[in-house]
Amino acid sequence: MTILPETPARLTVIHPLVVRITHWINAVAVFCMLFSGWAIYNASPLFPFAFPKWAVLGGWLGGALAWHFAAMWLFALNGLAYLAYGLVARHFATAFLPLSPGAVWRDARAALRLRLIHRVGRYNAVQRLAYVAAVVLGVTLVASGCALWKPVQWQALTNLFGGYEWARRVHFLAMAGLAGFILLHLALVAIVPSTLVAMITGRARVAEEPTVR
Amino acid sequence: MIRDPDTNARLKALRRDIAPELASLERRLVLRGGLSLGALTLLSGCDLSTGSNGTLADRVLWAMSRANDRVQQWLFDPATLAPTYPASMIDTPFRFNAYYPPDNIPEIDEATWKLEVTGLVADKAPWTLEKLRALPQESQITRHICIEGWSQIGQWGGVPLRTFLERTGADLTAKYVGFKCADRYYGSLDMPSALHPQTILALDFAGQPLAPEYGYPLRVRVPTKLGFKSPKHIAAIFVTNDYPGGYWEDQGYNWFSGI
Known part of the structure; x- marks a missing residue:
């Protein structure tokens, strides 16, 4: 891979306002959903482990459920606004596409050999895959959550997940996937802290695109 | 009532089965108490405990x-309608659930048991088991979903609550149907859920009269709601427009809890 030549940088909006607002609302909502969800899991663990008591929200099952069923509106409605914006304003198309297995493989190998260049304002293929996966996991969490909340009223949806007991497992696995994404996401922000500033101000110094690629 | 040896043996086995769970429950409570001095101090008042006039979060x-x-x-x-299942999918043994251990299951004597009916009803005469058995019966195999997350399939039979409310001349436009229980549990349903065709006053479980641990002699069974909305050992039914709450609801479980 060639190293990009030094080019003049200019301050550009790399995260649109809608993305920034929905990102931070989502951060709060996911915090509440995750830690209250762990407390609910602990009431009847699906697997032979429980979450540590210091990492759960709500104090007791009733409190945890109250948090979960309050924050779910924030998570779902904010997520819906983000999806609508992403599709209508073509944010998904410009930020996450094109995305091909070949590109993911190439960028993943480059990243592991520490040869992947961080281009401000443009996602590499691994990032694109991760963000698309996070969106898919979020949609899966809301859909499987609805299947668990209303397995009688919305039984067609619950059946789509293979019934109530399978919906519990899907909900758990999607949570685990999203938690994994968040760990990776936070680790990368810790490595490149300027990205945190950009998600607040929306602006970053972006190198001019070289004319020859 | 003196329990027969079979019932005593079964309850003894039940106590043995849930002993580890009770021990872990005790551990949990101790742990919760200890932790509230530590990390969770920051979050106290965020668990419904201060009530609807408490902290901002509550x-x-x-x-x-x-x-x-x-x-x-x-x-x-x-x-x-809640999905129904074939008999082959019934879960056995079925879990015992209550806010107390099996030792405290109320002992109820059929000879003296009476179901009181009060509130917005025309006929307030008490009911005996015999009278209830004489009403049209209904049986269903449905999924019981606990607020804790687990679920089990069981078979309940008895009188549709709608039939009972009609026979007693209840005001079907009233808002709530409430239940008072012999184990000091209490609960309530919205009228539309009470009138749902699958909501029954259950006399039977798994084709047998309700065993003590499953709510003898009478419980409500609401397959469109979470399990805690189906009180056991019912002693009184009342119809009212004043919100009656419930044992768990008053502590913070969501009242409607429809599924």
Whole structure:
């Protein structure tokens, strides 16, 4: 891979306002959903482990459920606004596409050999895959959550997940996937802290695109 | 009532089965007490415990729960039936659930048991088991979903609550049907859920008269709601327009809890 030549940088909006607002609302909502969800899991663990008591929200099952069923509106409605914006304003198309297995493989190998260049304002293929996966996991969490909340009223949806007991497992696995994404996401922000500033101000110094690629 | 040796043996086995769970429950309570001195101090008053007039967080959580009641009332379709299952899918043994250990299951004597009916009903005469058995019976195999997350399939039989309310001349336009139980549990349903065709006053479980641990002699069974909405050992039924709450609901479980 060639190293990009030094080019003049200019301050550009790399995260649109809608993305920034929905990102931070989502951060709060996911915090509440995750830690209250762990407390609910602990009431009847699906697997032979429980979450540590210091990492759960709500104090007791009733409190945890109250948090979960309050924050779910924030998570779902904010997520819906983000999806609508992403599709209508073509944010998904410009930020996450094109995305091909070949590109993911190439960028993943480059990243592991520490040869992947961080281009401000443009996602590499691994990032694109991760963000698309996070969106898919979020949609899966809301859909499987609805299947668990209303397995009688919305039984067609619950059946789509293979019934109530399978919906519990899907909900758990999607949570685990999203938690994994968040760990990776936070680790990368810790490595490149300027990205945190950009998600607040929306602006970053972006190198001019070289004319020859 | 003196329990027969079979019942005693079964209850003894039940106590043995849930002993580890009770021990872990005790550990949990101790741990919770200890932790509240530590990390969770920051979050106390965020667990519904200060009530709907308590801390800001608790006020918001209680208000959201009441809003969720309204959303669920709106989502509830009286014509949608809970899925039913073949007998081959019935789960055995079926879990015992209560807010107390099996030692405290109330002992009820059939000879003196009477079901009181009060509130907005025309006929307040008490009911005997015999009278209830004489009403049209209904049996279903449905999924019991606990608020804790687990679920089991069981078979309940008895009188549709709608039939009972009609026979007693209840005001079917009233808002709530409430239940008082011999084990000091209490609960209530919204009228549309009480009139749902699958909501029954259960006399039988698994084709047999209710065993003590499953709510002898009478329990309500509401397959369109979470398990805690189906009180056991019912001693009185009342119809009212004043919100009656419930044992768990008053502590913070969502009241409607429809599924």
